[in-house]
């Protein structure tokens with residue numbers, strides 16, 4: 515295995531040092547090389563590794579490029595990739611008494627501490643923020659229904675009219691979680707936001723009051739610590755206090771932004787985390803883990819077990835017992851019953867991945883990365899503010915900066931800025947090494963770079979701003 519991994523490793527090093535650019539333009543070549551019918555005779559291991567190295571790896575996504583700022587997930591850093599590969603062989607499952615299982619729990623505790631959660635918050639890993647939100651809202655559902663004498667995991671969700679409170683800036687996986695949990699997408703209320711796109715406590719209070727008067731059962735208030743669109747942080751304390759006052763579960767979605775608390779210039783914006791009943795964070799976002807690692811934290815994992823326990827399965831019962839000196843083979847020694855706390859049974863060891871990141875960088879190293887990324891967003895925001903033909907659409911709180919090209923004042927009513935900026939974005943992707951995404955901010959089309967890639971440098975940000983102005987000028991015919 516070592517030889518093969520070394521060959522693929524060399525190809526990955528090559529990819530990281532000189533990214534091959536857009537695979538779309540080369541599609542005809544790689545897609546024909548990788549087409550054809552199901553082979554009858556196998557090509558053998560060497561041939562497969564050669565194809566991986568020559569055809570597959572060089573035609574991956576542009577996420578690994580230092581100028582890829584489109585999504586909140588980028589190419590992972592090296593150490594966690596190596597840790598994930600090691601785990602996939604040495605401990606393909608997180609269960610049983612192994613060093614990997616031990617790191618599952620240790621890394622969850624470290625992660626909680628890193629992100630400013632109290633030691634009482636205990637976690638469980640899952641594959642990403644989507645599932646982590648689902649698990650957290652499963653706990654919220656359990657709690658709300660149990661208050662009213664119903665066990666929703668056993669009896670289902672009939673009989674009550676539930677509602678979940680979020681904002682229009684909340685990640686859409688919250689709606690999907692509501693759908694999967696039988697709460698209903700349509701029962702996710704969208705609370706109004708302020709100029710900074712943060713959820714407004716007064717609007718939450720109004721909506722809640724109206725719903726309670728109608729006999730609706732609030733299941734959760736979902737605040738976001740670092741929205742996906744703009745990196746805004748909802749006022750956690752004010753929202754959490756309202757939730758508390760009404761006995762409603764308070765969930766904080768920090769999939770992207772929770773590690774932002776490490777930047778002491780903005781850590782005060784996270785005030786109120788201590789009132790959260792559940793919190794999620796995605797190490798595969800700002801901690802640069804390979805995709806597939808998120809964590810849900812709650813105060814008492816017993817509620818997760820009530821919400822997600824599996825029925826007993828005969829094949830999981832052990833033949834041996836730890837007391838018989840049989841620990842090596844005993845499945846009684848499964849360790850913490852993570853499988854009963856979320857929705858996966860078979861599950862990779864993810865703790866070792868997070869542990870490897872925190873062990874490599876320490877709190878100081880992670881903090882330096884987070885601050886550096888926030889600095890890139892502020893740097894861009896200053897360039898935008900100073901430039902007469904650029905407009906900052908919202909003040910960055912974290913590492914996202916939303917802005918657009920506006921031309922010479924807004925004098926020319928014929929200039930359709932949404933279309934112009936959409937065209938500008940396409941040209942950036944095709945012609946330059948800068949790959950932001952877009953979003954809509956206050957109703958208009960925005961360019962949205964999210965700086966989260968440890969290989970991005972400040973001069974790239976300057977080059978990007980210059981490229982936006984140059985292409986914008988060309989498109990506007992200036």
Ligand SMILES: *Cc1c(COP(=O)(O)O)cnc(C)c1O
Pocket residue numbers: 586641642643644645647685687738740741742767768769770796808
């Ligand atoms: C990315 C994101 C999610 C979804 O996480 P995945 O890991 O993509 O499933 C949820 N909430 C927020 C705030 C996010 O940024």
